[in-house]
Structure formats: C-alpha cells, structure tokens
Amino acid sequence: MLTGLVAVGPQAAAAPTPDCAAPFPVADLVSGAPVDGLTVSKGTTPQEFTGEVLGVLSDGIAPGLDMVVAELRSPAIDAAGGIWQGMSGSPVYAEDGRLIGAVAYGLAYGSSPVAGITPFEDMQGYLGAAKAAPDVAVGPRMATRIAAETDVTRTQAAQGLRQLPMPMGVGGVDLARASKAAKAFGGSELLSADSYRIGRASGTAAAGIDTVVAGGNVAAVLSHGDITFAGIGTATSVCGDRVVAFGHPMSFTGRTRLGLAAADAVYVQADPLGVPFKVANLGQLGGTITDDRLAGIAGSFGASPAQAPVRSRVAYDGRSRTGTTQVLHPSAFGDVTLLGGVANHDRVIDGIIGGSETQAWTITGTRSGSPFTLRYADRYRSVDDVSSAGAFDLATVVATLASASSVKITGVSNDTRVTDDSRRYSVAKVHQRTGGRWVDVTGRTAKVRAGKTLVLRAQLVGSDSSTRMLVRQEVTIPKRLKGERGVVTVVGGNVFQDEFYGPTSFDAVQRMLQGNLRNDEVETDVRIGDGRAAFARTRTSGILPRVVNGQKHLQVRVIG
Numbered sequence: 001m002l003t004g005l006v007a008v009g010p011q012a013a014a015a016p017t018p019d020c021a022a023p024f025p026v027a028d029l030v031s032g033a034p035v036d037g038l039t040v041s042k043g044t045t046p047q048e049f050t051g052e053v054l055g056v057l058s059d060g061i062a063p064g065l066d067m068v069v070a071e072l073r074s075p076a077i078d079a080a081g082g083i084w085q086g087m088s089g090s091p092v093y094a095e096d097g098r099l100i101g102a103v104a105y106g107l108a109y110g111s112s113p114v115a116g117i118t119p120f121e122d123m124q125g126y127l128g129a130a131k132a133a134p135d136v137a138v139g140p141r142m143a144t145r146i147a148a149e150t151d152v153t154r155t156q157a158a159q160g161l162r163q164l165p166m167p168m169g170v171g172g173v174d175l176a177r178a179s180k181a182a183k184a185f186g187g188s189e190l191l192s193a194d195s196y197r198i199g200r201a202s203g204t205a206a207a208g209i210d211t212v213v214a215g216g217n218v219a220a221v222l223s224h225g226d227i228t229f230a231g232i233g234t235a236t237s238v239c240g241d242r243v244v245a246f247g248h249p250m251s252f253t254g255r256t257r258l259g260l261a262a263a264d265a266v267y268v269q270a271d272p273l274g275v276p277f278k279v280a281n282l283g284q285l286g287g288t289i290t291d292d293r294l295a296g297i298a299g300s301f302g303a304s305p306a307q308a309p310v311r312s313r314v315a316y317d318g319r320s321r322t323g324t325t326q327v328l329h330p331s332a333f334g335d336v337t338l339l340g341g342v343a344n345h346d347r348v349i350d351g352i353i354g355g356s357e358t359q360a361w362t363i364t365g366t367r368s369g370s371p372f373t374l375r376y377a378d379r380y381r382s383v384d385d386v387s388s389a390g391a392f393d394l395a396t397v398v399a400t401l402a403s404a405s406s407v408k409i410t411g412v413s414n415d416t417r418v419t420d421d422s423r424r425y426s427v428a429k430v431h432q433r434t435g436g437r438w439v440d441v442t443g444r445t446a447k448v449r450a451g452k453t454l455v456l457r458a459q460l461v462g463s464d465s466s467t468r469m470l471v472r473q474e475v476t477i478p479k480r481l482k483g484e485r486g487v488v489t490v491v492g493g494n495v496f497q498d499e500f501y502g503p504t505s506f507d508a509v510q511r512m513l514q515g516n517l518r519n520d521e522v523e524t525d526v527r528i529g530d531g532r533a534a535f536a537r538t539r540t541s542g543i544l545p546r547v548v549n550g551q552k553h554l555q556v557r558v559i560g
Contacts, residue, residue, distance in 0.1 A: 015301050019214045020239035021091070021099035023120040026066050031055050035100060038215025039090035039234055041076035041268045041278070044207050046215030049074035051092075054114070061105075061118060062294055068092075068101055068117035080268045082111035086278030089234035089245040089296065091214050092117050102236040102296060104247030111276050118247035122295040123236060172227040172325075173343040181342050182335065185392055186501075190222070190229050190335050207264040209286025209301065213238055218245045219282050220289045220297060221259030222332040225325035226312070227339045229332050230282050232263045236296065243287075244298045253292045259328045260287030260299040304328065308410050310336050310398075312344040316418040321348050330409070334399025337412055338391055345387030345418070354422040356381035356547065361394050363401065365409040367506055376513045379520040381547045383422045390416070393500040397509055404506055425460035425469060426550040427492050427522065432456055445555040450482035454556065458490045458522055458541075460548060473524040473539040481535055481558045486528030488556050492548030494519040519547045528558060 033053040038046035051072035060067030070092065072083060083106050090103040092115075102123060105116025170190075182188035212218045212235050222229040233246045243260070250258075262283030270276050289299035307326040310333070314321060323344040325336045346352075356379060363374040374397075380390030394414055401407050431438040432446045433455035441456075448454040453476045460469040473490075499516060503509045517523050522541040529535055 015241065016210045016212045016216075016238050016243075018238045018240060021093075021120065021214065021237045022097075023124060024094040024096070024098035024100045026056060026068060026100070026119045026121060029053050029056055029068060029094075029100070034095055035070055035072075035092050037072070037090055037092040037103070039076075039087050039103070040215065040217050040265045041080075042265050044211040044216060044262070044264050044283075046213065047074065047076065049077055049090075051113075051115075057116075060116070065122055065295065066119060067105065068119060070115055070117055071113050072103070072115050073113060076268060077113055080111065080270045080276035081272065082106070082113045082276060083115050084111075084268050084276035084278055086217075086232060086265070086268070086280070087115075087234055089218070089236045089247050091120075091234075091236045099237060102245075102247030103234070104296075106275060111271060111274070118295050120236065123244050123247065170227075170229060170339075172225075173339045173346070177342065177346070181338055181388060181391060184388065185334075185338055185395060188335050189331050206281065207262040207283030209260075209262050209284045211262045211264075211283070212243060212260075212286070212301075217263035217265060217280060217283075218243060219259075219261040219263045220250050220292075220299075221261050221282065221285065222329040223310075223325050223327045223336050224259070224261075224282065224285075226323035226343055227310075227325045227336045228282065229335070230259075230261070232278070232280055232282070241287075241301045242298060243301065244296050246296045248296065249294055250289075250292050250297055252294065256289060256292045257305045257329065258289035258292075258299075259285050259304045260289050260301065261285045308333075309412070310340055311411075311413040312340045312416070313414070314341075314344045314348040314416045314418065316349050317420075319348050323347070327409075330402040333402035333409055333412070334395050337398045337414075338395035341391050341394070341414060341416070342387050345416075349387065349418060352385050352387070353420065354381075354383040355386040355418055355420045356422055356424075357386055357390055357416050357418040359390055359394070360415045361397075362411075362413045363398065363409065364411040365401065365407055367404075367408075368406045374510065374513055376516070378518050379543075379547055381422050381424055381519075386418060386422070396500045397503075397513070400503060400509055401506060407506055421546075422463075423467075423546055424463045424494070425467075425492065425544065425546050425548045426463070427458050427490055427548065427552050428461040428550070429459040430456055430488070430490050430552050430554055431459065441554050442552055443554060445557055446488065447557050447559050448477050450477060450558050450560060451479040452477060454488075454526065456488065456490070456524060458524070458552070460492075460522070460544075462546070469544065471522045471541045471544075473522075473541070475524070475526045475537045475539060477528070477558055478535060480533065481528050482560050484529040484533070484535075484558045486526065486535070486556045486558075488527075488554050489523075489525045489551060490553075491517075491523050491525070491551035492519075493517040493521045493523065494547045494549045495551055518543065520544045522548055526556065528556060 054069045057067040099120040101117040101119040104118040218235040219232040264281040266279045287301040291298040360377040382389035457472045524539045
C-alpha cells in the first residue's frame, strides 16, 4: 500500500482500458526466466521494470497458494533501494506476455529488490478461504540462492518474506496528534504504528478513474474529506468492469464494500532502515471494492458505496469552520468522528489551549430499516487541551452504533462553541432550609418531618475561589417514611466521565442520551428506607454556565 498526500476529486464515470491478461502457469516457470512488469513511481503512467525468476516457494503464501520469488530492477527500484510499499499488485509478465502474478511480498528485513509474487492464476478466481500468512519462511537453499544472485545477504534472505506493509493512509490531521487521540480513545481500528500522514487537495488535478490500468495506481477508500482513510497500491489486471489488485489482502475481510479510486504518485521515498514507500494523491472515486481476499482485492467500476457525512462545526473567537468527511465503510465512523473533531478544533483555534466548550450532537440513521434521530448536548472543559476534553463521548457513541448489525448511520453532526474560560464549579457544601434559615448539613444528618418537604441547596465554589453559586432542590417526603433513615448525595455532572463507555446496544445508548446528567448540571439524589418501602427521588438543576465537579453526602432522618 502507498500513502501520502490525498486529493479526492469528483466521482467519475469514465472506465479504464482493460487488459484481460491471460495467466502464466506457475508450474511452467523455470529459474532464471526473464520477466518484465509495470508499476508507477511518479504520476499515473505505469513504467516498466525487468527481472528474473529466482524460484517458486510451494505453498509459500498458504496451502495450495505458491509464491514466485524474483529479483526486479529499474532505475526507480535501484534509486529506492528495492521494491516499495505501493508496488503491491504490480503485474509481472513472462516473455510471451502472459501474466505471472502481482508483486505482493518483500524481505522482512529492510528494502530489497527481491519480491514475492502472488500467482495470477489464483487472483483470477479471488481464492482466499485459507488463513492469512503474513510471513513466508525461506529455506536454506532458497536463502543461499537469493544471496548468490542478488545483493541481499543470506542472513537477510533467511529472515523470510512478508506481505508488503499495508498501513492505513491518514489525511487531515497530524499523525502524532491522531495517534495520541486514538490511544486516549482506547485504541483505533484503523490507525497503527505504520500509518502514514496524508493530505487533501481537490479539483480537476485529481487523477481520473481511467488511470486505473494494469500497473497503475488504485485505492481502497474508507472515508474522504477532512479525514481520509485509504489504502493505495497497484492494479494487477483490468477486465470489463472489474479490477484485481494488491496481490494480498488489505484487511482480509472477505466480502466488503469500500470505495474504489484512482491515485497520483508524487514520488517514492527511500528508507535505509525499512521499506521504501510511495507518496501519492488520492484521485477520483469510480467504483466499489467488493472483495478483500488472500490473493488480492477486487472491485467493480461504476457506482461507489453509499456515503454518510460526518460534520464538525467549531466556532471560536469570531472564527468558525464546518468540516465534512464522507464515510464509505462503518468501521471508519468512530475514528472519523474523533479525528474530524480534533482536526477542526486545531484548524479554527490554531493552537492547543485550555478552555471550555458546548457541544450539540445529532446522529441520524436507520435501525432495522426504521429511521431514528438521536440528539444530545453537553459542556466540556480543560486547562490543557479543550479539543481533547470533548472529543471522546460522541466518537464513543458513534462507534458503538456503527458496530451494531441492525444500525446504519446516515449522518453525524456536532456544533461546538469554544471559549477561553476554563473555570469550573465544585460542590462545596450542602445547606438545609429549616426554621426559617439555612443550616450547613454537609457530612451531617438532615432531619425532616414525614409529609413535609426536604429543602436543600448546594453551594458551588468556582475554581477561581471568588465566585459562588447556589442550587436549590426540593423533595417531598411521604408520611409513611416516619422513623426511616436514608442518604442524600449531591453531585456535579462532571464526576461521571465514563458513562458513554458503558452502553453496548442501540437501546442502551438511547436511554443514556435521554437521561444522562450533563457535565454542567447538579443532581440531588435522595434515598430513604429499604425493601418494598424504599423511597428514591432525583432532582436535577438547570444548565449552569460552567462544568461542575465534586460531590457531597449526608444522612437524612425522617421524624414525626
């Protein structure tokens, strides 16, 4: 796979030129046989490389799936120090023009001109029911042959061959920032240590879908826009409205629905400590990747998968911006929501600052075919990085919904308003109204007559120590509770910061959003008695101008 700067252009209708290559039987290959092939190191036009067969590893990829080993050369390969990430799928032909297979594997130790080739005989049928085999052992005889006929040492060759790295290309957010956010999020389905940062451009400069030809660039797209997730490699063969590429899986998911797009290579980056990689711009969408198999990916030209927008609007200090990402695959929803919000904060705020913000979410979709709309609003604050403080709750909810088989998300939006004010309130004391005056009952016992009203107020103290706020709550106590005892808890909403990580179903998410205590609210919970006679009442304040932390507990006794 290759990654780099990304440009998603308009979806195109033009079809590429087919080659409908005939397979060369692996059984007929002989050591030393000359080969040639096509790949792209710059632009969209395939360039030729040459080489020779070193041998065949029987069952080298999987049971019944051999690997052809060849040494390849060209000015671009020589300059890079070997084959690169992004050559995956590059077609390799025999002297008679028949297609031997696709470059798909490289030596596990750094850059090398030695390539493992997936036979086109197997790619034609998209065979992929066997287990993935990312590492292919090289025996002593093959290692000696590789060392004798190439610049690779026997020790390097003995490391074996592995699938050319297929890291996810990530566009629209600094990769270090994305990785840090994803780690705090609890991990990412898409980001990994091998991911590369990519950018985004637009307009007529984007490569057209007609450039997806044998040896040309091709991309499998999960999302594009503010946040782009795409894997980019090389097309092996085009026939009719179908293309097969990569020579190895992307994620090995079998049946799939990803966007099929063109790409434009900028250059190949040499890497003396690892595998060289191609930097490229994503081009026009023009089809659907339908298969993610052991022997490669395959797709059809034409319509792309349905796209769902994830929108983030951020306003701060008189500036605002609305960013949009189109999601083509459900697995990208959580990461796109998280990183889209962080990236838009960075673009508008133009710095990592402390502060507070309000968010208003809307999530639309269908559940078992019936439409739904979920809404929620809350306040967040941080003294260090306000964009991270409010990034995770919505992303968690969206990821949970996207993983439910009965749910299809059709849109996500978040309207965020940021200020520099990072002050907060804390619950400091609890007072009871009794005998015509307010009495401090914090940590003590409040007494109330059966059939009367328990009147309490929470005293909130600002983090600047100069501000105060009083929140009054009232609960009527039934006469039947005479002589009973209980507990009162007064809590700031920001104490409960993990509530969005609990629900695992649509119903649970819906209940949580409908009844959740906001971070800028105060809740008074009164519980008296036990068993069938137990009494419980909860009162919630109105929305306050700051996030509220802290909680206080007191005993309550019902008298006659």
